Amino acid sequence: MKSFSFEVKAKDIAGRIGSLTVNGKKVETPLLMPVFDFKRQIIPVKELAGEFRFKALMTNAYNLLKDEELKKKVLKEGIHKLLGFDGIVATDSGSYQLMVYGSVTTTNREIIEFQNRIGSDIGSFLDIPTLPDAFKPRAEEQLNETLKRSEEALNAEFAVNAGIQGGRYLDLRARAARGIGSRFELNAIGGIVPLMEAYRFLELVDIIAAVKMNIPASRVVHAFGLGHPMLFSLAVALGCDLFDSAAYSLYAQNDRYLTADGTKRLAELEYVPCSCPVCSRHGIGLKEFSGEDRVGLLARHNLYISMEELNACKQAIAENSLWELVARRCRAHPKMLEGLNKMTEHSHWLSTLDVITKKTAFKITGPEAEKRTEVINARKRIERVKSECLVELPVFGKIPAELLDIYPFNSLVEDYGKQRVRDLEKVRALMDYQFGENAGELISEKVRIKKSRATQRIRWLYEGGEMIASVRASDHLVIPHEKLALKLKEKFEKPRLRVILTEDEDAIQFVKEGKSVMNKFVKEVDSELRCGDECIIVDSKDNFIRTGTLALSPAEIKDFKRGVAVKVR
Numbered sequence: 144m145k146s147f148s149f150e151v152k153a154k155d156i157a158g159r160i161g162s163l164t165v166n167g168k169k170v171e172t173p174l175l176m177p178v179f180d181f182k183r184q185i186i187p188v189k190e191l192a193g194e195f196r197f198k199a200l201m202t203n204a205y206n207l208l209k210d211e212e213l214k215k216k217v218l219k220e221g222i223h224k225l226l227g228f229d230g231i232v233a234t235d236s237g238s239y240q241l242m243v244y245g246s247v248t249t250t251n252r253e254i255i256e257f258q259n260r261i262g263s264d265i266g267s268f269l270d271i272p273t274l275p276d277a278f279k280p281r282a283e284e285q286l287n288e289t290l291k292r293s294e295e296a297l298n299a300e301f302a303v304n305a306g307i308q309g310g311r312y313l314d315l316r317a318r319a320a321r322g323i324g325s326r327f328e329l330n331a332i333g334g335i336v337p338l339m340e341a342y343r344f345l346e347l348v349d350i351i352a353a354v355k356m357n358i359p360a361s362r363v364v365h366a367f368g369l370g371h372p373m374l375f376s377l378a379v380a381l382g383c384d385l386f387d388s389a390a391y392s393l394y395a396q397n398d399r400y401l402t403a404d405g406t407k408r409l410a411e412l413e414y415v416p417c418s419c420p421v422c423s424r425h426g427i428g429l430k431e432f433s434g435e436d437r438v439g440l441l442a443r444h445n446l447y448i449s450m451e452e453l454n455a456c457k458q459a460i461a462e463n464s465l466w467e468l469v470a471r472r473c474r475a476h477p478k479m480l481e482g483l484n485k486m487t488e489h490s491h492w493l494s495t496l497d498v499i500t501k502k503t504a505f506k507i508t509g510p511e512a513e514k515r516t517e518v519i520n521a522r523k524r525i526e527r528v529k530s531e532c533l534v535e536l537p538v539f540g541k542i543p544a545e546l547l548d549i550y551p552f553n554s555l556v557e558d559y560g561k562q563r564v565r566d567l568e569k570v571r572a573l574m575d576y577q578f579g580e581n582a583g584e585l586i587s588e589k590v591r592i593k594k595s596r597a598t599q600r601i602r603w604l605y606e607g608g609e610m611i612a613s614v615r616a617s618d619h620l621v622i623p624h625e626k627l628a629l630k631l632k633e634k635f636e637k638p639r640l641r642v643i644l645t646e647d648e649d650a651i652q653f654v655k656e657g658k659s660v661m662n663k664f665v666k667e668v669d670s671e672l673r674c675g676d677e678c679i680i681v682d683s684k685d686n687f688i689r690t691g692t693l694a695l696s697p698a699e700i701k702d703f704k705r706g707v708a709v710k711v712r
């Protein structure tokens with residue numbers, strides 16, 4: 144019987160590093176699953192699992208079903224033994240064949256049952272991919288059939304990679320997303336390969352956004368067939384978690400060499416822009432191999448570069464530089480740049496998922512910087528701050544000088560030392576910015592502000608000998624301690640600034656002892672808070688429990704049943 148769980152470890156924009164466990168096998172997302180083709184075995188499974196260290200593979204169950212010999216073997220041995228692979232095996236249902244050839248000789252029930260019997264960890268029902276240029280009535284008809292077929296997969300013994308279709312029609316995609324997302328934990332955005340092949344990235348971005356906005360934030364999202372590394376960062380930033388690559392071998396079979404900036408023809412390469420084991424040994428000598436050798440070597444390079452790019456995306460999430468990575472990648476092609484601009488049209492939605500304070504400086508990469516999520520979040524909060532001293536910053540416009548130490552403004556200020564702001568004014572402005580209009584009034588003239596001897600920056604606030612807040616050295620945000628948190632709670636009505644726990648006594652006791660708040664014990668959370676914000680944890684009667692830092696966005700806290708919602712101080 145299947146087991147499936149997913150939790151988020153780190154975030155940037157809508158991108159996330161997650162921990163996914165299927166049938167006891169744990170992998171980290173974003174995850175790339177290479178497609179293994181029994182009929183054309185370019186890289187052996189042993190090598191995919193060994194040298195490449197892939198922990199999940201994808202293969203086509205339909206092709207196995209249609210090959211008498213393989214079918215007999217896989218039914219006897221199971222898919223893991225047949226592959227010689229003990230990681231996660233995901234199987235495809237033949238939907239892709241349905242799209243390419245127009246028909247398949249199996250039924251939805253048969254292919255589901257077959258995947259049950261061969262022991263797929265992740266499997267698919269026979270959803271109907273709608274071609275991008277299909278007329279709407281046709282797309283709608285196909286979607287209705289897909290949704291009907293999804294019902295038959297509800298009791299599958301594998302984790303269902305449930306296809307969301309609807310072609311290029313966003314209202315259909317939204318309806319499909321609601322229908323599938325409410326019932327399945329793993330959601331696959333299907334029918335996007337033809338769009339990617341035609342460089343129709345405007346539509347691709349809108350489709351991913353339409354799907355993500357209409358499924359619970361806790362769903363694992365598979366961008367089905369998205370295997371070109373140049374698109375990874377864009378798709379990751381929009382919240383896709385799983386990718387599969389048949390591209391590494393299909394492109395190799397056409398003498399095409401993948402890079403994170405696009406595709407090159409092998410014949411055009413006078414130098415290789417890569418030092419993977421294949422390129423460092425063979426370089427442009429790749430051309431001289433013939434037949435299988437060349438395809439095999441090219442496929443290996445293509446796979447190495449895909450892994451490298453996915454790692455770059457993960458590092459960008461870890462250091463919060465995903466916008467910069469996407470902006471860089473999307474400048475490789477005018478159509479990619481259109482995709483980036485399209486993504487910024489979704490910034491209001493994305494800003495609710497993004498983190499409020501980042502580890503890497505805000506860098507202006509181009510005109511799109513003005514439409515980034517950080518700008519939207521910051522502008523909303525600047526309105527809360529009254530200041531006599533405004534400073535003009537690029538992208539953000541007029542900013543209260545009191546805020547120049549914090550993200551995202553700090554990286555755009557050139558003459559730090561010259562802004563003369565009283566310490567008290569500074570702390571009050573930070574309070575307004577972080578917690579709400581007039582929150583700064585809670586800091587009276589009597590509060591003693593203590594600075595770090597080493598850096599001469601504000602570090603601690605005392606009132607009557609008691610520490611009421613600290614100012615974090617890394618990002619200069621105010622961390623209220625209990626006394627100040629109680630005043631904030633009094634000033635701002637429920638649910639402002641709050642994470643409200645359920646009535647579970649044990650959970651409340653754990654939090655009182657300083658343990659993290661788990662998502663499933665949160666009843667309500669202030670939707671104006673952002674991941675990384677300081678918050679006040681209360682019980683359902685609004686009694687103060689502790690303070691903490693939001694580890695996810697409010698939408699995610701609402702939807703996730705697993706993982707940490709708030710890191711408690």
Ligand SMILES: [Zn+2]
Nearest residue numbers: 417419422444
């Ligand atoms: Zn290479």
